[in-house]
Amino acid sequence: DTTNTLDALSQEGLSEEPVQQENEAAGSGGGGGAWEMVAIGNCGGVKTKQGGQRRGKIIRVRGRVGSSSQVGGGDDNYENESEDDPENGGGGAGGGVERQREHPFIVTEPGEVARGKKNGLDYLFHLYEQCRDFLIQVQSIAKERGEKCPTKVTNQVFRFAKKAGASYINKPKMRHYVHCYALHCLDEVASNALRRAFKERGENVGAWRQACYKPLVSIAAQQGWDIDAIFNTHPRLAIWYVPTKLRQLCHAERSSAAAAASTSVGGSGGGHLQF
Amino acid sequence: DTTNTLDALSQEGLSEEPVQQENEAAGSGGGGGAWEMVAIGNCGGVKTKQGGQRRGKIIRVRGRVGSSSQVGGGDDNYENESEDDPENGGGGAGGGVERQREHPFIVTEPGEVARGKKNGLDYLFHLYEQCRDFLIQVQSIAKERGEKCPTKVTNQVFRFAKKAGASYINKPKMRHYVHCYALHCLDEVASNALRRAFKERGENVGAWRQACYKPLVSIAAQQGWDIDAIFNTHPRLAIWYVPTKLRQLCHAERSSAAAAASTSVGGSGGGHLQF
DNA sequence: AGAAGGACCAGTGGTCCGTA
DNA sequence: AGAAGGACCAGTGGTCCGTA
Numbered sequence: 001d002t003t004n005t006l007d008a009l010s011q012e013g014l015s016e017e018p019v020q021q022e023n024e025a026a027g028s029g030g031g032g033g034a035w036e037m038v039a040i041g042n043c044g045g046v047k048t049k050q051g052g053q054r055r056g057k058i059i060r061v062r063g064r065v066g067s068s069s070q071v072g073g074g075d076d077n078y079e080n081e082s083e084d085d086p087e088n089g090g091g092g093a094g095g096g097v098e099r100q101r102e103h104p105f106i107v108t109e110p111g112e113v114a115r116g117k118k119n120g121l122d123y124l125f126h127l128y129e130q131c132r133d134f135l136i137q138v139q140s141i142a143k144e145r146g147e148k149c150p151t152k153v154t155n156q157v158f159r160f161a162k163k164a165g166a167s168y169i170n171k172p173k174m175r176h177y178v179h180c181y182a183l184h185c186l187d188e189v190a191s192n193a194l195r196r197a198f199k200e201r202g203e204n205v206g207a208w209r210q211a212c213y214k215p216l217v218s219i220a221a222q223q224g225w226d227i228d229a230i231f232n233t234h235p236r237l238a239i240w241y242v243p244t245k246l247r248q249l250c251h252a253e254r255s256s257a258a259a260a261a262s263t264s265v266g267g268s269g270g271g272h273l274q275f
Numbered sequence: 276d277t278t279n280t281l282d283a284l285s286q287e288g289l290s291e292e293p294v295q296q297e298n299e300a301a302g303s304g305g306g307g308g309a310w311e312m313v314a315i316g317n318c319g320g321v322k323t324k325q326g327g328q329r330r331g332k333i334i335r336v337r338g339r340v341g342s343s344s345q346v347g348g349g350d351d352n353y354e355n356e357s358e359d360d361p362e363n364g365g366g367g368a369g370g371g372v373e374r375q376r377e378h379p380f381i382v383t384e385p386g387e388v389a390r391g392k393k394n395g396l397d398y399l400f401h402l403y404e405q406c407r408d409f410l411i412q413v414q415s416i417a418k419e420r421g422e423k424c425p426t427k428v429t430n431q432v433f434r435f436a437k438k439a440g441a442s443y444i445n446k447p448k449m450r451h452y453v454h455c456y457a458l459h460c461l462d463e464v465a466s467n468a469l470r471r472a473f474k475e476r477g478e479n480v481g482a483w484r485q486a487c488y489k490p491l492v493s494i495a496a497q498q499g500w501d502i503d504a505i506f507n508t509h510p511r512l513a514i515w516y517v518p519t520k521l522r523q524l525c526h527a528e529r530s531s532a533a534a535a536a537s538t539s540v541g542g543s544g545g546g547h548l549q550f
Numbered sequence: 551a552g553a554a555g556g557a558c559c560a561g562t563g564g565t566c567c568g569t570a
Numbered sequence: 571a572g573a574a575g576g577a578c579c580a581g582t583g584g585t586c587c588g589t590a
Binding site: 101154155156171172175176241244 | 569570
């Protein structure tokens, strides 16, 4: 119900309308081309009309592999929603598939709405909550059917999200920013402070993203370096795989911390990690 | 240490010696061609000498795919133990790879040692414990290295077991009998009774295996049909994936139980599962 | 006929790199 | 240059079926 609030919000002022809306409308109650939106956090309410002309630039979807799959279609895993995109997939020279990238993220303060063709970090984090909702739906369907029930956001969940119309959710993106979301979950104060600092300095998203690692490693240090336990213990984080790089950073830091400790105590204690 | 006890036991009287011994000897302390064995349960001690001539029938390992992988070898995941099988893999017309199947299982009572070229069910269950040991080793290596840590017996664990010399452990076999082991874990009394009954009737392993499903479904029925919870709650069972067929049986039974309940209450209540 | 297990295969986790 | 995400790929869970 309130699921589409934030992403809608983030699209504020968007003239090139992403394909997602097509199904999104159905998902949010079916306004038929107009969305109702509310604000989150401490910023005021926003409404946006998105009427007649949807979609902007038309770009053809690439295909590196050539002939395979996709055409048969139909009886897939969770075939809810209507038989979407009848014009898609076929071999005809017809319509031409339209798709568009999401606006890039910029570093925003908590509660701040990104202006221009940008998305803010509240929106980013909201995508993680949406994924959680999709996971919960997948889980309840699986339980209903007596099938294996995923505990994490798996490929299956991403596929489900896409079928449900959330075409703006994809695996590479979500995986890319997981640790940023983790910091947001584990220490919102620190996360907010980091956002403000990086916004003020005019840093780009990549720099902010990189900077999110360090405070997480510090948190891990306090908790015995068990980053898996930290994730799995947190109700909203437990459904995300620990990112490889975060795991590696924690391991490296633990090792060098241990080496330092052993040197400071008994000289060349640990062996091969000395200097 | 005592890990190799049972499987050694089960090979009692075995003249065609499986390849596994090669590494197994190293694992169990390296007697150089002779094993020391002890009995388990309530049967007496057994010792078996396995001297000079190992391996019996020589069978060539199949290869359906033809040219691929395997030759390069070396830097794999957990390369402990020595560089095993130097004669294996190469393209030469030389030695000829020897391998042998495990003896088939027969239905034995608890504590009973299978005679002849057979293995007993205590041995079968012992293999599950061995897999658990291997998993624990894989886990501690992974933790040491700061890598992802498996919670289940995965392909990685089977690979590790093989490298550690337990060539008699393989995925299809372990998966095939998981539910039998589950019954053994969850209700040893019932499991033992079933074994005695099927032995007495002279049933084969397949029949016994099939019969293991029913009591498990009954257990699930008592526990709200949540077979996953039942597995995950049990310390030794939690590391095994719930077998598909067991899951399906539980689901089917739950459905028909629900249907029956609803008919007995309010006539044709449930809808499309009536009769 | 009954059983053990190599090999296969669809779909996974992970992320690179062609794209805009 | 910075970023979004389609597509790829090695290794997974699952089990079939050629084997003995």
